[in-house]
Amino acid sequence: MKKxxxxxxxxxxxxxxxxxxxxxxxxxxxxxxALEKVNKILAEIDYQPNLMARSLKNNKDYVICALLPNPxxxxxWKPCKKGIDQAYNxxxxxxxxxxxxxxxxxxxxxxxxxxxxxxxxxxxAVIMAPLxxxxxxxxxxxxSEANILVSIINNRIGSDDINNFVGQDLVQSGRIAARLMExxxxxxxxxxxxxxxxxxxNASFMQQKEKGFRDYxxxxxxxxxxxxxxxxxxSNHYKTLYDAINNSKNISGIFVTTSKTYKVAxxxxxxxxxxxxxxxxxLLEKNLNYLNSGNxxxxxxxxxxxxxxxxxxxxxxxxxxxxxITEELLLPIDIINSENYNSYLxx
Amino acid sequence: MKKxxxxxxxxxxxxxxxxxxxxxxxxxxxxxxALEKVNKILAEIDYQPNLMARSLKNNKDYVICALLPNPxxxxxWKPCKKGIDQAYNxxxxxxxxxxxxxxxxxxxxxxxxxxxxxxxxxxxAVIMAPLxxxxxxxxxxxxSEANILVSIINNRIGSDDINNFVGQDLVQSGRIAARLMExxxxxxxxxxxxxxxxxxxNASFMQQKEKGFRDYxxxxxxxxxxxxxxxxxxSNHYKTLYDAINNSKNISGIFVTTSKTYKVAxxxxxxxxxxxxxxxxxLLEKNLNYLNSGNxxxxxxxxxxxxxxxxxxxxxxxxxxxxxITEELLLPIDIINSENYNSYLxx
DNA sequence: TTGTACGCGTTATCAC
DNA sequence: GTGATAACGCGTACAA
Numbered sequence: 001m002k003k004x005x006x007x008x009x010x011x012x013x014x015x016x017x018x019x020x021x022x023x024x025x026x027x028x029x030x031x032x033x034a035l036e037k038v039n040k041i042l043a044e045i046d047y048q049p050n051l052m053a054r055s056l057k058n059n060k061d062y063v064i065c066a067l068l069p070n071p072x073x074x075x076x077w078k079p080c081k082k083g084i085d086q087a088y089n090x091x092x093x094x095x096x097x098x099x100x101x102x103x104x105x106x107x108x109x110x111x112x113x114x115x116x117x118x119x120x121x122x123x124x125a126v127i128m129a130p131l132x133x134x135x136x137x138x139x140x141x142x143x144s145e146a147n148i149l150v151s152i153i154n155n156r157i158g159s160d161d162i163n164n165f166v167g168q169d170l171v172q173s174g175r176i177a178a179r180l181m182e183x184x185x186x187x188x189x190x191x192x193x194x195x196x197x198x199x200x201x202n203a204s205f206m207q208q209k210e211k212g213f214r215d216y217x218x219x220x221x222x223x224x225x226x227x228x229x230x231x232x233x234x235s236n237h238y239k240t241l242y243d244a245i246n247n248s249k250n251i252s253g254i255f256v257t258t259s260k261t262y263k264v265a266x267x268x269x270x271x272x273x274x275x276x277x278x279x280x281x282x283l284l285e286k287n288l289n290y291l292n293s294g295n296x297x298x299x300x301x302x303x304x305x306x307x308x309x310x311x312x313x314x315x316x317x318x319x320x321x322x323x324x325i326t327e328e329l330l331l332p333i334d335i336i337n338s339e340n341y342n343s344y345l346x347x
Numbered sequence: 348m349k350k351x352x353x354x355x356x357x358x359x360x361x362x363x364x365x366x367x368x369x370x371x372x373x374x375x376x377x378x379x380x381a382l383e384k385v386n387k388i389l390a391e392i393d394y395q396p397n398l399m400a401r402s403l404k405n406n407k408d409y410v411i412c413a414l415l416p417n418p419x420x421x422x423x424w425k426p427c428k429k430g431i432d433q434a435y436n437x438x439x440x441x442x443x444x445x446x447x448x449x450x451x452x453x454x455x456x457x458x459x460x461x462x463x464x465x466x467x468x469x470x471x472a473v474i475m476a477p478l479x480x481x482x483x484x485x486x487x488x489x490x491s492e493a494n495i496l497v498s499i500i501n502n503r504i505g506s507d508d509i510n511n512f513v514g515q516d517l518v519q520s521g522r523i524a525a526r527l528m529e530x531x532x533x534x535x536x537x538x539x540x541x542x543x544x545x546x547x548x549n550a551s552f553m554q555q556k557e558k559g560f561r562d563y564x565x566x567x568x569x570x571x572x573x574x575x576x577x578x579x580x581x582s583n584h585y586k587t588l589y590d591a592i593n594n595s596k597n598i599s600g601i602f603v604t605t606s607k608t609y610k611v612a613x614x615x616x617x618x619x620x621x622x623x624x625x626x627x628x629x630l631l632e633k634n635l636n637y638l639n640s641g642n643x644x645x646x647x648x649x650x651x652x653x654x655x656x657x658x659x660x661x662x663x664x665x666x667x668x669x670x671x672i673t674e675e676l677l678l679p680i681d682i683i684n685s686e687n688y689n690s691y692l693x694x
Numbered sequence: 695t696t697g698t699a700c701g702c703g704t705t706a707t708c709a710c
Numbered sequence: 711g712t713g714a715t716a717a718c719g720c721g722t723a724c725a726a
Binding site for chain 2: 704706
């Protein structure tokens, strides 16, 4: 399995390196005869261009801007720092610069400002969590017009200008929660689907999770649960959810579609004689505490760290080695209990 | 954030590239004065050697041999092919060759033969699943003496000659199964820990899983399960397990410590009026079928594909970019149910 | 249409 | 001790 170089091919074909290069890259200006000779050799051997040499010759420094919600405001995004650091360390010596810009997930204006700032920097690519649907769409097409690659993480939004999406199948995620719920609650009981307030209001992903959750039970022949959806917001002290729990005596489980699962666990401390299972999302410290104490039964891990790492990695390898970018990268949906969360944290 | 090259440093220090190189690599033969000047510059700037250039100059082709059980004999190893292919494609153009050698997991002799063959090839590294404890240990030290790096996947074996281990914490894996079992079975029932025959008889990893499983319940204040261990082998038609199920009327769950979980599910088809939960290991097709039909409740994913991919990746990056090798890489322990297995298969 | 020469950054070698 | 130079493989400008 010898490694052939352009020089080797030139020698074998009896032409010069330049001619071989022109054939390989289809730059034309090659005589019939030469073309034939080179193609014959190329057909015989398996030429693999040396990516190091190519990249070295390129010798360009690429800049990727990462636009993320401030993790101090929404701790869900905390792990992303680690993912960025990992990608940064892996690619810094190969000519990739990663530049993080945080915005306030409660403030559309802040998102727009950060996008304006980034646009001025004119990076080679942008990777972002598109929390605000309309604003994100507009920013994305602006980037695209400026020939800036766009990678999206966490939740998909429809746009032809997106080069890469890394995330999870949220409908399936709801189905997973449903199957788990089915296993740990009595079949004839009531289950609440709780959408706790999110900073961003046009997010469709809570609905996707609900859809999957309901679909699972609707297609099930053996179950006869009563499913109730409950939207609840902090400014109202989550009163709707509280009342729902307080008024029904047959609730066996609550499916929380957001990372604020711990708030439900906390609320249930007011009802010590109810036995209600909780399934929710994300490995926030507060969630893990309740998972450990047994008050939360399962969490589903959305793996924000891996999402941003993989997105960055795809972009970097594309710039450096011209690797194709996967348009859609769906991560596994991890089921977490008190015993395995630790194995995910140290990743 | 300018990128400094050796040339830049040489210019700044008023010396030649050669001298800078000697300082950086501590090759000596540098005058006090020159050393000082260069070190001063190095202290001021953040010099990051260009890994592409270094690797290009190196221009060595590295060979890694992968020693794995034949997946036609034990389907657990099937996904490894994908992992190897992935690493192969990723690194082939960068000068890494991966050479797979299969052995018969039921036959110690075959393992030794393959090792002998590989030793003759004198590769730069070997990655293997050390199924046969004593034989593996001996082979490993032979490789080490021949200056061949050794990477181990799947199950750890003690040896100072191992450069890298990729796998899971098997004791913790047992605890995870225990927690799941606790959630889906009544607290005062009987649970069987079933060790189904493995091809290799000196494997300690079934014991590790059992230890974790038992530990969990022993430290639990709320549970009073009766745990029974059952070793059962195919040549005896798994009679010991069959009898255990047949004779007891209070079994609520079976924890299968190997990938042959489907055999237990199949056996339970003989007992249609028993309701016994099954938790086992690995995403074999036969296991997934029973997971889908609800006869297996949970599987734990040992991720053999990711194990070999990460091991290969570590070795490759070490050879190419001189990256340090993690001695021990513990993968997350994935909980699988009927709804999320698909998201792992397409990885 | 073709071949040659040069540069990318690092490292090894070889004169001085 | 030191500095100049060649080489790795690729891409390309330029001369023929």
